[in-house]
Amino acid sequence: GKLVVLDGIHRVNPGTLSVLQRLVHDRELTLYDGSRLLRPDRYQALKQELQLSDEDLQARYIFPIHPSFRIIALAEPPVVGSNTQQWLGSELLTMFLFHSIRSFSMKEEIDVITGMNPNVPKKAVQQLLRFTHKLRQTSDPTAQSLASSLSTRQLLRICRRFAQYPEESLHHAINKACLSRFLPNLARSALNMNLKDSGIVATSEDVEAQEESNYTCEINSGMLTIGKTSVPLFNPDEKMKVPDVLFYENTQHMEVMEDMLKDYMLGEHLLLVGNQGVGKNKIVDRFLHLLNRPREYLQLHRDTTVQSLTLQPSVQGGVIAYEDSPLVKAVKSGHILVIDEADKAPTNVTCILKTLVESGEMILADGRRIVANPAEAEGRSDVIVIHPDFRMIVLANRPGFPFLGNDFFGALGDIFSCHAVDNPKPNSELAMLRQYGPNVPEAVLRKLVSAFGELRSMADQGIITYPYSTREVVNIVKHLEKFPNEGLANVVRNVFDFDSYSGEMREILISALHKHGIPIGAKPTSVHLAKE
Structure with missing residues (x-):
């Protein structure tokens, strides 16, 4: 008799979702193993008619549905004029009672952001939100596509970082959130024009910092310093899993690593987007080597399924045994999970990472669940508590030709802190x-x-x-x-x-x-x- 939340039904195949039609309309369902779930009044009528007890009916695989069972489904609205996202058809319209959630007004959004980050400079928040609301209210489709990169979640992340590093520039933060390096020319010029109109320009310190060539990294008495950012080194149990690669330092890669370190210290999960062969894997391996953090590695491909993300088949003594995938191992032991080629897997598979990143919860293919709160796991063997040191670093190619991946950044970009990796200057x-x-x-x-x-x-x-x-x-x-x-x-x-x-x-x-x-x-x- 609990509440089930179906998150992201706009990504499900329409034929799959219509399986729930009978459960929603008639409150009945036949499962694959032949068992039937009936609504309480039909169950009671059947019980009286056949003069059977609950045990007898359950032995025949007939079960009652609890009267307080409910479904809440969450989805993004269909895109008008698009071929791909017209999921809301006549079949689905009858299944749910619909409620549309309006966007925040500017005042509400400022209240939420300053309430969650009291130390953030007020002037920066107002400037950022004026710019964002200007993009959201425009009729230009190019500018509206940029506004989707600046969701409330992304704005909270920008302000969290501002509260910690007030000397940073708003221009850099917005360009980073929109991944302006990989935008088409038209969208990039629209972004620059809107930034200029809102009075957000690159400061002279920004330009100087980019031209600076004395970026160094050093380890002194247990402290790692990259550029001007320092963090204490980690002492791992499994030193064998700490990557060690041949890496020749250069200014541009050190800048990216300092940026990554700042987000890492704020507790963010990272997404590195770049063309093929620009050194994303090398940067991550070097970054983890410097931090002394153990790594679990998972490479996705076109045939990746939700099951293969959480379980890994292996042959032991001639018998196939399913063991935990690197994802589950990293969650249990607090290692860093590096997910490579994330854009190659279908987005409806990679979307299951969303709840893991957002709320630290996930249901595994074998029925176990990952939870964030240790109190929920007491005395339950099928519950895994997420380790506080667990972090995810995702690597993806930029969307579009010639890499032919899925638009991972478009589907999941705002739950990660994004970094564009380019060829060195x-x-x-x-x-x-x-x-x-x-x-x-x-x-x-x-x-x-x-x-x-x-x-x-x-x-x-x-x-x-x-x-x-x-x-x-x-x-x-x-x-x-x-x-x-x-x-x-x-x-x-x-x-x-x-x-x-x-x-x-x-x-x-x-x-x-x-x-x-x-x-x-x-x-x-x-x-x-x-x-x-």
């Missing part, structure tokens, strides 16, 4: 490549950095589809370090041979590489002699 990349290839001539490294920099800017403009990443340049430099006598043009072909099947693409790539002195696919006509 030319100076940072050059410093890193020098460490990978100490014997490779400086001129060759500069050619590679400038050529790949141009290809990436072409990818941002939409001229080419694949954004060539640091991973490809590092592979070229490693090759040149090991085989110094091999020609640069020959080595570079390892990366670009895939694109040689498309004639137009090949011409664009060849002309960009020639411009920076890499003679791939050069013909006699490519040599231009100066006139006397």
Whole structure:
């Protein structure tokens, strides 16, 4: 006779949801194992008619439904004019009594935010909310799509961070929340225009901080310091699970790590979004190595199911046994769970992470449950209490072509603190490549950095589809370090041979590489002699 909450019914297949129709309308249900649930009056009538006791009926798999059982379903409204989210059809309209929840007014939202974060500067809150409400009330669909990234939950996160680090800039916080680095050009210019209109601009300190190159990390008497942020080191029980990778430090990655550390200290779960090969895994492994935190690793794919997220089949003595997945192990022991390729799994699967992150609760495939409150677990063997040190770091590629993942950021972005990871800037990349290839001539490294920099800017403009990443340049430099006598043009072909099947693409790539002195696919006509 409890209350069941169905969260996110807009993501369920309509055919699946209509299974509940009989339970809602007739208060009856037939289960897969043949047992039947009946409403109390029918159950009593059946009992009298057949002159059977409760035990007899239950032996025949007939059970009464408690009179106080109720369902509350939560969903997002259907998107007008969209093909994908028209979930509210005539079949579903008859199933529930609907209540729409209006958005907060500006005054209500300010009261909620300042009530939960009393130390946050009032001026910053008002400026932030004026900007957000301006986006929400506009009729421009591009600006409205940006407003969805600035939900009340995200605004609370921004203000929590402001209360702790009041010297930070609002401009940086909003760009980070909207992941402005990966927005289409139209949306990015709309965001910048609205920021300018609201008087939120990048301060001179911001620009100076970005150009600063003295970012260091050091460990002194049990304290880790990245940039200007310090945290005490953790002393783990399982030192074997602390990652240790080859990592060459550069300014840009250190900036991202300091940003991650600030959010980590505030108790946030992190989401790193970036193109393929920009070093997301390396950054996370280095971050956990510095913090001395054990890691559990889970890689998702297109066929990931809710069951495979929580249970892992293994063969023991010729018999298949199901054991806890890395997710459950991390929850139990307080390790950091790193979820890689999160955008590859369907969003209706990854959405089960939402309640785990939000409220620390989750039901596992084998019937056990994870809870946040230790009092609920007393004397119950099927309940797992979430460890206070448990944290989740999720890695995803940016949505859209050419990675063809699902829009993980759109579906779940606001429950995580988001960080955009980009290829290092030319100076940072050059410093890193020098460490990978100490014997490779400086001129060759500069050619590679400038050529790949141009290809990436072409990818941002939409001229080419694949954004060539640091991973490809590092592979070229490693090759040149090991085989110094091999020609640069020959080595570079390892990366670009895939694109040689498309004639137009090949011409664009060849002309960009020639411009920076890499003679791939050069013909006699490519040599231009100066006139006397």
